[in-house]
Amino acid sequence: MKIVKNIILLVLIVFVIASVYLATLDGSYDVSRTRRIKADPEVVFNDLNDYRNWKDWGPWYEQDSTILVQYADNTIGEGGAYTWTSDIEGGGSIKTVEINKPDQIKQEIIFETPFGDMKSDIYWNLKKVESDTELTWGMKGELPFFSRFMASGMEDQLGPMQERGLELFDENIQRKLKIYxxxxxxxxxxxxxxxxxxxxxxxxxxxxxxxxxxxxxxxxxxxxxxxxxxxxxxxxxxxxxxxxxxxxxxxxxxxxxxxxxxxxxxxxxxxxxxxxxxxxxxxxxxxxxxxxxxxxxxxxxxxxxxxxxxxxxxxxxxxxxxxxxxxxxxxxxxxxxxxxx
The missing domain is CATH 3.20.80.10 (Regulatory factor, effector binding domain)
Structure with missing residues (x-):
């Protein structure tokens, strides 16, 4: 019994130390990437504002062929939404919560994980630069207490995905502009x-x-x-x-x-x-x-x-x-x- 008590005590000590350590960490993250696109902000905004267009450029489709999307009745503007399932990454949902045409779109995304739902905020900022659009794609949020240690790695996880997504989005817009x-x-x-x-x-x-x-x-x-x-x-x-x-x-x-x-x-x-x-x-x-x-x-x-x-x-x-x-x-x-x- 003494051995069992010692093991339990050791686990409690480790738990307390881990909790104290985690309490010192900042679990917040805000990762963004920017790309200049040769198109008017209104064209860029309209394409982003409809989730049905995302299938043409979403970088996640390159990595996960098992993704299945279910669109809501409304996919455009405030209230627009869709959900997805995946055999590899799990499911989730995304919803547009605010738009300021043609300057900004704000969305809420929820990832289903083994540790529970994880919510993040997505923002798209559009700025007219001469005849082009400077498009910024950002994601920010707060990791759960016991996941705070992962916050420092969010830059490496999200940044490359955003860069690839902006590249694919740009290519898709340019294809559409050339159809005339x-x-x-x-x-x-x-x-x-x-x-x-x-x-x-x-x-x-x-x-x-x-x-x-x-x-x-x-x-x-x-x-x-x-x-x-x-x-x-x-x-x-x-x-x-x-x-x-x-x-x-x-x-x-x-x-x-x-x-x-x-x-x-x-x-x-x-x-x-x-x-x-x-x-x-x-x-x-x-x-x-x-x-x-x-x-x-x-x-x-x-x-x-x-x-x-x-x-x-x-x-x-x-x-x-x-x-x-x-x-x-x-x-x-x-x-x-x-x-x-």
Whole structure:
């Protein structure tokens, strides 16, 4: 009996020493990696925001072929979720808890382990850098008391996985951006009509963020005043000086009738009925420059028509990244004013 008592005493001593040691350790961890991606933040955000897209780049699929995923009814935005099982790594679940489009996504992930569930917080931070996106993927949390000693190794465990995941995500985005088509429709008659608009001048390379801000401002005005629009939004180009890198343009929403705006910068304009050469781009906005080059070339080489020197070309956004998450399925119509020779 004395031997048994001594063994129990020894175990208790070891337990106490281990507990004291563990109490001195910090069990928290925060591991992240960053990669610059040649795509607009909105494109990157939309792809990340839908869990169904993760199967195209998730680095865990390279290491574990036994993973089976079960998607929730909602996989997009706040509340979006999925669960998984694995014969090798065990199961788990992930859920989106907060989004701030297109700057940040916060998620909660739970791993099922032999020692119980382990919860971590995932964060995706998106920062626009010139025409690219600086994407940061991070995971942070607090290990259980008796697992604190593992915290110092989380950097080595998670870091390489994040680096590989960002690499695969980037490759997947670039593949999607390269899927596009440009079709020349020919000469068409455009009916014109009233439209609400905002106008500004800017550097060509600063146009996209300005366009998005103006579009949002008009949308808020339309919603607040319960105005019915009669078509898709478009951009009218008043001036486009590639040599000096400047442009003057208006963002417009077609409306049924003239609307008098007295306390807003938003005005009502009218577009006359006219003849235009129409080109359709199906794919990412990254391909707009090539689409416009083709549109202008085709319009300048028509047999029975010639381009109008004083005309103002425009582009209509048939859909948008808000309702079309796959950039390869975006549709933009380009109209170049022409007249009979």
């Amino acid at each position: 088509s440009i079709d020349s429709i020919g000469v068409v008659d455009f009916s014109g009509g009233f439209y609400l608009y905002l106008t500004t001048s800017s550097k060509i390379d600063q146009m996209n963020p300005k366009l998005a801000e103006m579009m949002e401002e008009i949308e808020k005005f339309i919603s607040k005043n319960r105005i019915r629009v009669t078509g898709n939004p478009y951009t009218i180009y008043h001036k486009f000086d590639q040599e000096n890198g400047t442009t003057m343009f208006s963002v417009a929403y077609p409306v049924q009738e003239r609307i008098i705006t007295t306390d807003s910068d938003i005005l009502t304009g009218f577009m006359d009925r006219g003849t235009y050469h129409k080109t359709i781009l199906k794919g990412s906005y990254n391909n707009l420059e090539e689409a416009w080059q083709k549109a202008m070339f085709d319009a300048a080489n028509l047999k029975e028509h010639t381009m109008q020197d004083s005309g103002e070309p425009f582009e209509i956004y048939v859909n948008s990244p808000d309702n079309t998450l796959d950039p390869s399925k975006l549709i933009t119509e380009i109209y170049v004013p022409v007249q009979i020779r």
